[in-house]
Amino acid sequence: MRVALAQLNFRVGDLEGNKDKILSALSYVEAEDVELCLFPELALCGYPPEDLLLKGGFIQECKSALDEIASQSKTCTALVGCPLPSEKPLENDKWPALYNSVAVLRNGSIEQVVKKSHLPNYAVFDEHRYFVEGAPSEPIVVDTKQDGAKVVKKVGVAICEDLWVDGAAVSNMKKMKPDLVAQINASPYYAGKNFDRCNLLARRATEFRCPVVSVNLIGGQDELVFDGGSMAIDYDGAVIAMAEQFKEDIFIFDLNDAIAKKTKNNLSAVLKETPREEEIYEALVLGTRDYVKKNGFEEVVIGISGGIDSSLVAVIATDAV
Numbered sequence: 001m002r003v004a005l006a007q008l009n010f011r012v013g014d015l016e017g018n019k020d021k022i023l024s025a026l027s028y029v030e031a032e033d034v035e036l037c038l039f040p041e042l043a044l045c046g047y048p049p050e051d052l053l054l055k056g057g058f059i060q061e062c063k064s065a066l067d068e069i070a071s072q073s074k075t076c077t078a079l080v081g082c083p084l085p086s087e088k089p090l091e092n093d094k095w096p097a098l099y100n101s102v103a104v105l106r107n108g109s110i111e112q113v114v115k116k117s118h119l120p121n122y123a124v125f126d127e128h129r130y131f132v133e134g135a136p137s138e139p140i141v142v143d144t145k146q147d148g149a150k151v152v153k154k155v156g157v158a159i160c161e162d163l164w165v166d167g168a169a170v171s172n173m174k175k176m177k178p179d180l181v182a183q184i185n186a187s188p189y190y191a192g193k194n195f196d197r198c199n200l201l202a203r204r205a206t207e208f209r210c211p212v213v214s215v216n217l218i219g220g221q222d223e224l225v226f227d228g229g230s231m232a233i234d235y236d237g238a239v240i241a242m243a244e245q246f247k248e249d250i251f252i253f254d255l256n257d258a259i260a261k262k263t264k265n266n267l268s269a270v271l272k273e274t275p276r277e278e279e280i281y282e283a284l285v286l287g288t289r290d291y292v293k294k295n296g297f298e299e300v301v302i303g304i305s306g307g308i309d310s311s312l313v314a315v316i317a318t319d320a321v
Contacts, residue, residue, distance in 0.1 A: 010043050084098070
């Protein structure tokens, strides 16, 4: 199966810009004969959208943008993160039930919707304020080619914490016995986070006895930084493909080829052991750059006192803007 992990930088609330970015990526992966393309969690509206989700009109605009994207989808199966309301009518400019969802797009339509089961409510996460829990989903099917013949693959779809937390979503995934698990994420950065992701996905892959492909958001949003590091893990826990951190990328690979070339359990080789200080510095630059850019600032004032901390601030600002 030819897979694309669309590790892209989306802007909160910019439905038109985000829609255009998704459509451009879809056009590109279709030309590259990609069969399955993953976009990050809530890619359509940006993450975290916070109280924009309380506005009924905003959710309606999200659905209209999603319908437009779906209408232009072709043979590639696209997994697009988006907020979707229940079928109950809008009341007082608010939907009675809203789901953190994955829309499965193909052949000009929304073929299926997968809803997030586990909603985090700690640290920077406040998803109970906006969403209701969805029931564990059925697998999707993806048509692929193997040795020149058409093969149908059963793919389990998960949204971020649905794989991080032991619960109904993980139990359901085991029961469905998928050929592949596809996870979409908006997973904020902290130092060493990619090792934690690798270890978690390696454990899940061995539990499910199938490969796991995972896409993560890239970019800064206020106090948060999303570092990418999208990856693929084989059924025995070996990392078989990984995109770079802190860079936008439409990362395309052939899953079968990646499995054939894997280096078992050699996380350090795949992650290239970026020094901790360098990783943190890249996160600071990305967060600063996107804070300036996404808020539309045209000028920057740097306060300098003459100490080494001021020197570091000046260097970060220079690299960022």
